[in-house]
Amino acid sequence: MTAWYDSNIILIQSTFVGLLTALSLQVPIRFGVFSFAGVGCYGVGAYTTAIIVIRLGWPAPLAMGAGMLLAAVTGYLLALVLSRLGGLYLGMATIAFDLIVTVVVANGGELTGGPSGLFGAISDVGTVHVALTSLVVVVLLALSERGRFGRRVEAVREDPELAAAMGVEVRYYRQLAFVISALLGACAGGFNVLLRTTIAPTDIGFSLVTLALTMIIVGGSRSWAGAFIGAVIFTWLPSVLEFSGQFQKVIYGVIVALAAIWVPGGLIGVVTDAYRSWQRSRRAAGPGDAGPDDGDRRTASPRAEGTPA
Amino acid sequence: MTGEPMTGNRASGAPLLQVRDAAVHFGGVKAVDGLSIELTEGKIFGILGPNGSGKSTLLAAITRFVELTAGALLLDGEEYHTLPAARVARRGVARTFQTVRLLPGLTVEENIRLGADRAGGRGGADGVREAIERTGLNGLERHRPGELSYGVQRRVEIARAIVARPRLLLLDEPTAGMNQSERQEVSALMRELQKEGLTQLIVEHDVQMMVDTCDHLFAMNFGKLIAQGDPAGVVREPAVREAYLGKRWSQHV
Amino acid sequence: MLQDLINALSLGSIYLLFALGMSLVWGTIGILNFAHGAIFMFAAFASYVIVEQVRLPMLALIVIGALVGAALSVAVQVLAFQPILQRAKDLRSGEMQILIGGIGVAAIPLAVAEEETGSNPFGFSASSYATKTYVLLGFRITNTQILVVAAALLIAVAVIAWLRMSRSGLALRSLGVDPETASLMGVNRRVLGLGSMAVAGALAGFSGVMLTYHLGAITPDSGDTLLIKAFAAVILGGVGSMAGVVVGSYVLALAETIVLTQTSGLWVDAVSFGVILAVLLFKSEGLFGRKEVRRT
Numbered sequence: 001m002t003a004w005y006d007s008n009i010i011l012i013q014s015t016f017v018g019l020l021t022a023l024s025l026q027v028p029i030r031f032g033v034f035s036f037a038g039v040g041c042y043g044v045g046a047y048t049t050a051i052i053v054i055r056l057g058w059p060a061p062l063a064m065g066a067g068m069l070l071a072a073v074t075g076y077l078l079a080l081v082l083s084r085l086g087g088l089y090l091g092m093a094t095i096a097f098d099l100i101v102t103v104v105v106a107n108g109g110e111l112t113g114g115p116s117g118l119f120g121a122i123s124d125v126g127t128v129h130v131a132l133t134s135l136v137v138v139v140l141l142a143l144s145e146r147g148r149f150g151r152r153v154e155a156v157r158e159d160p161e162l163a164a165a166m167g168v169e170v171r172y173y174r175q176l177a178f179v180i181s182a183l184l185g186a187c188a189g190g191f192n193v194l195l196r197t198t199i200a201p202t203d204i205g206f207s208l209v210t211l212a213l214t215m216i217i218v219g220g221s222r223s224w225a226g227a228f229i230g231a232v233i234f235t236w237l238p239s240v241l242e243f244s245g246q247f248q249k250v251i252y253g254v255i256v257a258l259a260a261i262w263v264p265g266g267l268i269g270v271v272t273d274a275y276r277s278w279q280r281s282r283r284a285a286g287p288g289d290a291g292p293d294d295g296d297r298r299t300a301s302p303r304a305e306g307t308p309a
Numbered sequence: 310m311t312g313e314p315m316t317g318n319r320a321s322g323a324p325l326l327q328v329r330d331a332a333v334h335f336g337g338v339k340a341v342d343g344l345s346i347e348l349t350e351g352k353i354f355g356i357l358g359p360n361g362s363g364k365s366t367l368l369a370a371i372t373r374f375v376e377l378t379a380g381a382l383l384l385d386g387e388e389y390h391t392l393p394a395a396r397v398a399r400r401g402v403a404r405t406f407q408t409v410r411l412l413p414g415l416t417v418e419e420n421i422r423l424g425a426d427r428a429g430g431r432g433g434a435d436g437v438r439e440a441i442e443r444t445g446l447n448g449l450e451r452h453r454p455g456e457l458s459y460g461v462q463r464r465v466e467i468a469r470a471i472v473a474r475p476r477l478l479l480l481d482e483p484t485a486g487m488n489q490s491e492r493q494e495v496s497a498l499m500r501e502l503q504k505e506g507l508t509q510l511i512v513e514h515d516v517q518m519m520v521d522t523c524d525h526l527f528a529m530n531f532g533k534l535i536a537q538g539d540p541a542g543v544v545r546e547p548a549v550r551e552a553y554l555g556k557r558w559s560q561h562v
Numbered sequence: 563m564l565q566d567l568i569n570a571l572s573l574g575s576i577y578l579l580f581a582l583g584m585s586l587v588w589g590t591i592g593i594l595n596f597a598h599g600a601i602f603m604f605a606a607f608a609s610y611v612i613v614e615q616v617r618l619p620m621l622a623l624i625v626i627g628a629l630v631g632a633a634l635s636v637a638v639q640v641l642a643f644q645p646i647l648q649r650a651k652d653l654r655s656g657e658m659q660i661l662i663g664g665i666g667v668a669a670i671p672l673a674v675a676e677e678e679t680g681s682n683p684f685g686f687s688a689s690s691y692a693t694k695t696y697v698l699l700g701f702r703i704t705n706t707q708i709l710v711v712a713a714a715l716l717i718a719v720a721v722i723a724w725l726r727m728s729r730s731g732l733a734l735r736s737l738g739v740d741p742e743t744a745s746l747m748g749v750n751r752r753v754l755g756l757g758s759m760a761v762a763g764a765l766a767g768f769s770g771v772m773l774t775y776h777l778g779a780i781t782p783d784s785g786d787t788l789l790i791k792a793f794a795a796v797i798l799g800g801v802g803s804m805a806g807v808v809v810g811s812y813v814l815a816l817a818e819t820i821v822l823t824q825t826s827g828l829w830v831d832a833v834s835f836g837v838i839l840a841v842l843l844f845k846s847e848g849l850f851g852r853k854e855v856r857r858t
Contacts, residue, residue, distance in 0.1 A: 148422075165395075169395050
């Protein structure tokens with residue numbers, strides 16, 4: 001067991017980092033906020049953490065905390081500025097933000113190490129830390145998918161006007177989505193730079209957006225579980241199938257395109273739909289199936305429902 | 310849910326809701342054109358009018374989904390037409406929509422709970438239970454909207470609107486898609502709610518139902534108020550018959 | 563200063579050719595094609611591959627680029643966007659899926675080009691075209707620049723005129739305003755969609771070849787940054803307005819040229835983001851755009 005762990009430690013760590021990155025995309029999508037800014041905040045978090053550890057020598061938690069705080073502020077400002085946008089406008093604008101972060105760090109001269117990036121961000125952060133943090137995050141997100149908060153988020157995403165009629169301040173929820181996305185992205189970036197000890201502009205560019213997007217699309221954007229499935233699959237798939245380099249990117253691109261066309265709800269979506277269908281057929285067939293008082297008011301046949309992302 | 314609805318503080322005698330010279334213009338279209346009405350607490354009001362008369366726009370304006378071009382809205386004597394919709398909803402103004410708006414990913418019970426959430430969860434599990442029973446949705450709690458007939462979906466909307474014990478309930482064509490017995494159930498439910506002190510404003514096409522259910526009727530045409538008063542009297546007024554009823558009315562009287 | 567203006571003019575013309583296609587598709591059939599940048603780059607790349615084998619003049623490369631661009635664009639529409647739209651449950655989720663699908667598709671040409679070039683710049687040095695520089699009144703201008711500016715303006719005027727005055731142009735515009743009514747009126751969304759994607763792709767290919775000549779070489783990821791710049795130009799001009807795209811492209815090029823000369827030029831790419839932010843903050847429908855009611 002430990003031999004397997006030791007030989008795969010990089011992949012295990014990458015899975016957790018990938019999970020956090022994917023969540024930084026999944027959470028805002030769940031709120032109906034189509035923002036890719038989490039990836040840009042990954043860069044903000046990674047570089048801030050690295051710079052503080054390398055130049056100021058602060059301990060890792062403080063450095064990461066600073067990175068996350070800076071990202072959260074950025075996320076909030078973005079939320080305010082982009083509040084009027086929706087759908088693809090927002091998507092494009094946040095991708096623009098991500099690319100700008102890349103430009104900024106590539107041109108940051110001494111501070112950010114320019115095109116070659118930074119190295120030597122040494123700390124004693126290990127697998128345990130990133131695993132525990134991921135666990136806490138997942139528990140919090142799982143809780144947030146239930147109950148009052150979960151219902152309201154659902155309303156904010158599906159029908160913001162209805163949400164308002166239900167007394168929900170849609171604005172605040174969307175701002176929250178940006179901030180959570182920023183925190184998650186910065187957390188992922190911070191962990192990654194401390195585990196790998198290096199960061200470069202090429203790590204945070206468009207390929208990261210595509211990777212995170214692939215995880216969400218295939219795993220499913222409705223729930224944290226989709227991000228988890230996506231992270232596991234796409235961290236381990238290359239090593240299992242021995243893809244490398246550009247061919248991998250082609251495969252990922254094809255997968256994203258196919259999933260966008262055929263399976264927009266992702267694997268989680270497929271599973272959820274199947275489960276609900278099974279529940280329905282159980283209800284329709286069961287003897288204890290109670291209807292309301294007047295039988296002819298009920299519908300006869302269940303209608304199929306699709307639940308795309 | 311039985312018992313006291315949420316009552317606000319206000320000078321006694323002031324109506325619950327006032328619409329003063331309200332205008333809603335969309336460019337050149339005057340959807341609502343200088344309209345004033347008052348809703349006194351505890352009564353059932355109805356709005357009658359042909360398609361395009363501005364009924365739904367008026368409802369949207371009252372619930373702040375549409376901006377007033379001119380005029381004022383008052384709740385408990387206080388102007389509120391600059392407040393955001395969510396705030397007005399939290400003050401106990403509930404509504405149902407012309408097209409059914411349920412969340413497809415939530416069950417019937419969860420959809421209703423969403424309404425309970427509005428009042429900070431007031432009403433709780435009991436409130437939800439009661440709303441389900443009153444709208445005859447027993448046994449359908451775990452169903453999803455996609456599995457239900459249109460009429461049943463509308464009942465879920467109503468349950469969602471009443472679960473948080475609103476002070477004012479606005480119903481936008483609630484019985485569309487329902488059969489006769491369902492309509493009578495809705496009418497009976499409205500009467501029950503009225504006994505508990507709920508003020509209601511209903512927009513409907515079913516004239517008979519309005520005459521039977523409402524205490525006071527408003528008639529609209531081209532965004533203006535053309536008549537108001539006792540329902541039986543309003544529907545006989547020539548202006549109203551001319552605007553709205555035409556030949557079909559003679560079957561209802 | 564005037565030299566900078568000339569440079570900005572030619573840069574703006576390249577942006578215009580690229581953004582024109584993007585805006586045409588976006589403002590009419592409502593598709594924001596994220597693969598547009600990859601198509602642009604790959605058309606230039608395909609021309610590069612061919613010119614390395616056969617010494618061709620500029621005109622030939624332009625034709626190749628336009629054809630490759632059109633073909634790729636149509637392929638994306640048929641294989642990805644049309645199926646997505648057919649399956650989408652509503653406009654909003656369909657739009658997002660198109661964006662995602664475009665991002666996915668864009669990775670493919672990018673990866674192929676990167677594999678072949680090793681992420682190094684590629685250019686048309688093997689072409690028989692020779693850049694000549696003219697000196698007019700003390701200012702330098704190359705034949706490439708003249709060609710680009712002339713082509714961009716001519717094509718822009720042609721597209722705008724066609725949209726305004728021809729039947730199919732009117733049909734396309736009606737799709738942009740109200741797709742359902744338009745199709746009820748007999749407008750064939752499918753055919754027009756393919757047609758406009760083909761035109762957009764051809765324009766992208768054309769601009770790809772021109773930019774490569776203009777800069778000497780481009781890299782495989784040039785498409786992505788250009789995409790954001792085109793987005794900025796379209797947003798600045800206003801979605802749905804072709805005149806807006808023209809103005810937006812040149813204003814953006816001018817802003818970038820100013821930044822290039824005033825600073826050390828590292829921040830040029832960031833200008834487009836600043837433009838996007840500024841427009842969204844102050845006048846979100848852009849200079850000439852329709853005021854669109856975008857529900858949250």
